[in-house]
Amino acid sequence: MIRILLADDEHLIRTALGQMLDLEDDLHVVAQAARGDEAVRLAVEHAVDVAVLDLQMPGLDGIAVAEQLAQRLPRCGCVIVTSHGRPGHLKRALAAGVRGFLPKTTSSVTLASVVRTVQAGGRHVDPELAAEAIAAGDSPLTPREADVLELAASGAPIDEIADRAALSPGTVRNYLSNAMSKLDAANRHEAVATARRLGWI
Amino acid sequence: MIRILLADDEHLIRTALGQMLDLEDDLHVVAQAARGDEAVRLAVEHAVDVAVLDLQMPGLDGIAVAEQLAQRLPRCGCVIVTSHGRPGHLKRALAAGVRGFLPKTTSSVTLASVVRTVQAGGRHVDPELAAEAIAAGDSPLTPREADVLELAASGAPIDEIADRAALSPGTVRNYLSNAMSKLDAANRHEAVATARRLGWI
């Protein structure tokens, strides 16, 4: 019997997935969480075999949860399920020790089988996402550029970004200019959109 | 026995929800669709009693499907389920004749009960969303302003927007300026963010 933690902030989805997994004879959902921090706590508390994590959650996101669990519950395998599969997320997830990565568009039979694979120590990432990740390559942004771009994401004017990043406005513009050229964007907002699409911020 | 069409582009979610609804004695999912146009076709073909629709789908979105069904299958009730409940969407949905509106964060028992309510001719909208919708009020944007703002959403420069809207660049700037003041934003990108958040574009 494989003991599972299920984490997703959407109640409806979480219980539906839970019921579905419970229908399998060898799978048992022993805990559910709506938030990332809650997920870590419950996973450790119940010493689950596999954690099925939504990527976007309040508190900690799925990848952060996986990082925590890799340290605090090394025997637990992590499967990440997501609506929007950005290439960058896959990379970060794999770096965090995640062994299963699926978009929510995959067929339902896959999930159970991936849970079993991961519990057995195997890996499974969605082939299409894997291809995208390879095609997208690594982020060309330096850490600082990514920071600044992230701050620019809300649409704030330069001065506010500079203020929040504790940089001079000129420096902010330089970083953004660099990021824009690297991302082949005509302005920083386009750059933000591209970086988001590729999961680089 | 209430006959249901279930439409959601996320395969995993769709089958999970389907199984969950099928567990209820009086509910039966007779058709599933991954796209809006497919949903309309199947709903008519099976003459379903209730359509459970995801808001964001390829093809037609949930509201567009509801509009079609209101004409082509008037006896069918529509329930819209969504991840991101923007106030504006609720308004548009109600205008399209939708009688059930739920965020995916609601508890799972609610869905079945809302399906029954809607089938019986009743209404149910999530109280929290309703409150937000009332608080947000109606969109202050003129149709043309909304158009232009939508085109600006991708981060394109003014000239491109003007080109795609068949307007002069000056006019575009005027519209955007109006929208920005109405939305209390410092630049058009902030305006886009606000309008999106409120479901006005």
Place this chain on the structure above:
DNA sequence: AATTGCCCATGACGTCTGTCATGGGCGCGG
């Protein structure tokens, strides 16, 4: 020790953008 790359900053230049004033055409309701 030298090179390379990232981090931070400044200043100057030209363009893009947002604002404001203004005006004409059009449809709707008083």
Place this chain on the structure above:
DNA sequence: CCGCGCCCATGACAGACGTCATGGGCAATT
């Protein structure tokens, strides 16, 4: 009929923004 609001447009101005050249400090690599 006459206002009113929306649609479209132009022109001018100030400030924001993107680009470029330049330079110093620092860590890692060679």
